[in-house]
């Protein structure tokens with residue numbers, strides 16, 4: 001991975017999911033654990049250790065090979081690449097629950113070797129492990145659906161916090177039987193945004209009400225053009241519903257926040273218009289669209305380019321396009337096709353759009369050009385990068 005390049009362009013989609021340790025709960029492991037010399041080993045143990053050592057060496061070599069020859073601060077980048085290889089190796093050990101201080105475990109060793117081989121071939125860690133933490137959820141990941149990014153997670157949590165009071169107010173009014181608040185997750189991919197919002201809503205409902213109401217207080221609809229993404233999103237919903245950690249929330253309150261995933265093409269104006277007429281209007285629209293300009297696609301990190309769906313990344317196949325087509329279509333849907341519900345309170349309706357590293361101002365301009373100019377906010381992430389435009393209509 002070209003770490004310097006990533007630091008410069010600042011767009012998360014340019015890189016694979018490296019920052020797992022900062023956001024997730026997988027524990028950091030003592031690197032030396034795997035190679036503890038304290039125990040006298042059998043011959044089989046020694047062979048196991050040797051094979052694992054080779055696997056780790058290959059992984060280190062792979063990560064170092066991704067650092068460009070002419071990269072600035074190359075020595076630092078190489079050290080970071082090595083550390084990344086160790087982290088990944090230890091996650092694999094943890095995932096497979098292989099403890100090398102215990103006796104030889106053939107099956108587990110073979111599994112670690114197989115997974116490490118996939119990593120050394122450039123496959124992203126989240127595909128190899130089959131999941132990516134997203135808030136308190138573990139979202140199932142399968143190629144080619146986009147792996148959820150940490151900044152999407154942070155933005156989703158931010159939006160929920162922004163709307164917490166409006167949601168709370170609605171829950172209490174709902175006891176007097178209002179229509180459900182409608183939340184639309186456009187370009188849903190793995191369904192991560194829909195599912196995190198639903199999780200937070202269920203938590204909120206569980207604290208705020210003892211309501212015996214049977215009618216939904218909220219409805220969440222995720223939309224995507226790709227069948228592979230929809231299948232994965234539905235799988236993630238089923239996994240969430242049966243997850244032991246969330247079982248109580250779902251069994252008690254799940255019916256109050258139903259989630260569904262449907263096929264839809266945001267760029268097909270007439271069908272999208274029919275879709276809005278059928279399911280809308282919406283109170284909250286969240287959208288992380290494909291926004292990379294076609295001519296920038298080849299600059300993406302190889303693990304992104306070769307593994308993640310181009311359709312999830314590139315805003316328009318035309319080489320001259322600026323990657324902003326989805327935002328223009330969204331603005332048009334609001335202005336012409338009445339995508340949004342009429343104002344409920346000061347916070348709603350709200351539209352939150354994730355944007356590319358240099359697109360926030362341009363997207364703001366698109367929305368500032370509307371007949372009814374919304375209140376516009378640019379959201380910056382933990383690294384001070386402009387990552388989203390939020391429009392309160």
Ligand SMILES: C[S@@+](CC[C@H](N)C(=O)[O-])C[C@H]1O[C@@H](n2cnc3c(N)ncnc32)[C@H](O)[C@@H]1O
Pocket residue numbers: 145146147148149152186187188189190191192193223224225226229264265266267268288289290291309311312313
């Ligand atoms: C950047 S990914 C976002 C995925 C997910 N929301 C996330 O944040 O991880 C964009 C998604 O848009 C979908 N997509 C691409 N073109 C679309 C279109 N015309 N209409 C609807 N969805 C589209 C892709 O299949 C992909 O899943």
